[in-house]
Amino acid sequence: xxxxxxxxxxxxxxxxxxxxxxxxxxxxxxxxxxxxxxxxxxxxxxxxxxxxxxxxxxxxxxxxxxxxxxxxxxxxxxxxxxxxxxxxxxxxxxxxxxxxxxxxxxxxxxxxxxxxxxxxxxxxxxxxxxxxxxxxxxxxxxxxxxxxxxxxxxxxxxxxxxxxxxxxxxxxxxxxxxxxxxxxxxxxxxxxxxxxxxxxxxxxxxxxxxxxxxxxxxxxxxxxxxxxxxxxxxxxxxxxxxxxxxxxxxxxxxxxxxxxxxxxxxxxxxxxxxxxxxxxxxxxxxxxxxxxxxxxxxxxxxxxxxxxxxxxxxxxxxxxxxxxxxxxxxxxxxxxxxxxxxxxxxxxxxxxxxxxxxxxxxxxxxxxxxxxxxxxxxxxxxxxxxxxxxxxxxxxxxxxxxxxxxxxxxxxxxxxxxxxxxxxxxxxxxxxxxxxxxxxxxxxxxxxxxxxxxxxxxxxxxxx
Amino acid sequence: xxxxxxxxxxxxxxxxxxxxxxxxxxxxxxxxxxxxxxxxxxxxxxxxxxxxxxxxxxxxxxxxxxxxxxxxxxxxxxxxxxxxxxxxxxxxxxxxxxxxxxxxxxxxxxxxxxx
Numbered sequence: 083x084x085x086x087x088x089x090x091x092x093x094x095x096x097x098x099x100x101x102x103x104x105x106x107x108x109x110x111x112x113x114x115x116x117x118x119x120x121x122x123x124x125x126x127x128x129x130x131x132x133x134x135x136x137x138x139x140x141x142x143x144x145x146x147x148x149x150x151x152x153x154x155x156x157x158x159x160x161x162x163x164x165x166x167x168x169x170x171x172x173x174x175x176x177x178x179x180x181x182x183x184x185x186x187x188x189x190x191x192x193x194x195x196x197x198x199x200x201x202x203x204x205x206x207x208x209x210x211x212x213x214x215x216x217x218x219x220x221x222x223x224x225x226x227x228x229x230x231x232x233x234x235x236x237x238x239x240x241x242x243x244x245x246x247x248x249x250x251x252x253x254x255x256x257x258x259x260x261x262x263x264x265x266x267x268x269x270x271x272x273x274x275x276x277x278x279x280x281x282x283x284x285x286x287x288x289x290x291x292x293x294x295x296x297x298x299x300x301x302x303x304x305x306x307x308x309x310x311x312x313x314x315x316x317x318x319x320x321x322x323x324x325x326x327x328x329x330x331x332x333x334x335x336x337x338x339x340x341x342x343x344x345x346x347x348x349x350x351x352x353x354x355x356x357x358x359x360x361x362x363x364x365x366x367x368x369x370x371x372x373x374x375x376x377x378x379x380x381x382x383x384x385x386x387x388x389x390x391x392x393x394x395x396x397x398x399x400x401x402x403x404x405x406x407x408x409x410x411x412x413x414x415x416x417x418x419x420x421x422x423x424x425x426x427x428x429x430x431x432x433x434x435x436x437x438x439x440x441x442x443x444x445x446x447x448x449x450x451x452x453x454x455x456x457x458x459x460x461x462x463x464x465x466x467x468x469x470x471x472x473x474x475x476x477x478x479x480x481x482x483x484x485x486x487x488x489x490x491x492x493x494x495x496x497x498x499x500x501x502x503x504x505x506x507x508x509x510x511x512x513x514x515x516x517x518x519x520x521x522x523x524x525x526x527x528x529x530x531x532x533x534x535x536x537x538x539x540x541x542x543x544x545x546x
Numbered sequence: 547x548x549x550x551x552x553x554x555x556x557x558x559x560x561x562x563x564x565x566x567x568x569x570x571x572x573x574x575x576x577x578x579x580x581x582x583x584x585x586x587x588x589x590x591x592x593x594x595x596x597x598x599x600x601x602x603x604x605x606x607x608x609x610x611x612x613x614x615x616x617x618x619x620x621x622x623x624x625x626x627x628x629x630x631x632x633x634x635x636x637x638x639x640x641x642x643x644x645x646x647x648x649x650x651x652x653x654x655x656x657x658x659x660x661x
Contacts, residue, residue, distance in 0.1 A: 254581075255557075258584065307659040311659050
């Protein structure tokens with residue numbers, strides 16, 4: 083019984099405390115938010131050795147035994163994503179003050195609530211609770227989307243709200259049908275009571291909802307519009323962090339229901355192709371990044387469709403995509419005009435582009451190589467060839483964007499220190515993951531192991 | 547059985563409203579109708595003919611599980627109603643600001659983000 087809910091409570095209390103304190107003590111406010119993120123980051127880091135050695139931590143809320151109460155479960159997969167999410171949250175929070183000039187308290191409050199939702203999604207072991215935390219996450223993002231009341235932001239906000247609310251109501255319907263069929267909502271309990279063939283309708287409803295949240299073709303239409311319209315910290319959150327959390331939710335649901343291979347591979351391949359070609363014709367860098375995110379999510383879904391072969395590549399690519407998209411958005415935020423001369427930022431953009439396209443020795447190469455390898459080994463040759471071709475197109479549109487943004491002969495702009503610190507930290511981490519990829523792969527083994535160990539999960543919840 | 551029928555019809559009407567209507571307020575109403583339909587489906591799922599409300603008293607504690615409706619869907623629907631309320635409130639406040647800025651609620655006339 084480890085109290086794994088502690089960071090959740092800390093973030094929640096900070097979310098409501100920040101506006102109160104922000105009235106009087108403006109300086110203290112930022113320190114409070116950053117320290118809440120630091121706390122949750124280091125709390126999860128401190129649990130890493132225990133959980134990665136194979137132990138699954140559980141906590142029954144109000145000490146009700148499962149399957150009657152809500153169980154919180156922390157296995158290697160959720161802990162891994164939690165570390166990524168809280169680390170990237172820290173990276174954004176350190177740069178937020180450059181984008182948001184007024185009403186910062188409200189921004190921090192909603193931003194923390196979004197993280198409460200994400201943390202909840204990642205630690206819950208109950209299907210309905212997953213839905214509730216998803217709603218907390220997306221409703222706070224709707225609030226953040228219309229934070230600056232420009233026409234663009236409002237249009238993006240209402241689009242995001244209508245599409246997102248429809249998606250979450252599909253998830254609710256799917257969860258309701260699942261309950262009707264099995265009489266339980268506890269994930270560990272569901273595992274023994276449901277099978278892929280029996281649960282076709284509820285599973286496709288839940289999946290349609292979450293695929294909309296992460297923006298897979300044909301549910302991707304909202305993503306470029308929203309990412310172009312909203313303020314930059316939220317755009318970065320949607321493209322890198324929310325998407326990762328949505329992917330986790332899909333993985334967790336499929337972990338319970340079982341993996342349908344063919345639809346995931348088909349949707350993933352279509353997504354890669356459509357995302358890459360749409361990115362190629364964009365003239366706005368934010369839209370291009372949004373379509374690139376659609377394309378990379380396609381790779382990840384394709385990898386998960388390959389089953390146990392593809393998990394390693396898929397999870398590694400999920401990490402790489404989150405890190406590199408964050409770097410990209412921070413760079414886009416610090417570059418305000420075309421054709422500037424910013425050597426360090428430009429170099430980081432180039433490294434991140436090469437990383438996302440999959441050029442050795444960077445991290446994207448390793449994860450994409452693992453995905454190709456899994457694709458060939460499980461006999462899906464045509465989608466694998468498509469994936470290889472698409473990664474060349476990825477390189478093409480990123481290099482085009484690089485040439486448009488940076489130039490040696492352009493105006494010399496002073497690089498902003500607030501951005502440079504997170505950008506450099508994340509970029510060097512990406513290089514580290516690429517060069518010492520064997521370390522990363524070794525560290526990811528327990529995560530992949532937890533995705534395969536269904537019996538260990540229910541053992542941890544019910545005891546055996 | 548009637549509950550399932552009406553629930554499905556509500557969801558269908560809501561989706562029609564969401565897709566075909568251009569006015570933002572009507573779209574928000576569509577969302578509300580979809581959610582109401584889903585709530586009706588959930589409640590019907592836990593309903594039994596001639597059953598009692600799920601309230602435990604000292605008198606019925608032994609026979610409670612045989613005669614009561616399933617309380618869990620009702621708890622789920624209560625949670626979902628609260629969520630739906632907050633989404634509707636947020637959407638309507640967005641609609642107000644959109645009207646102030648654009649002087650229209652027609653979603654086809656919002657054309658800032660295209661490409």
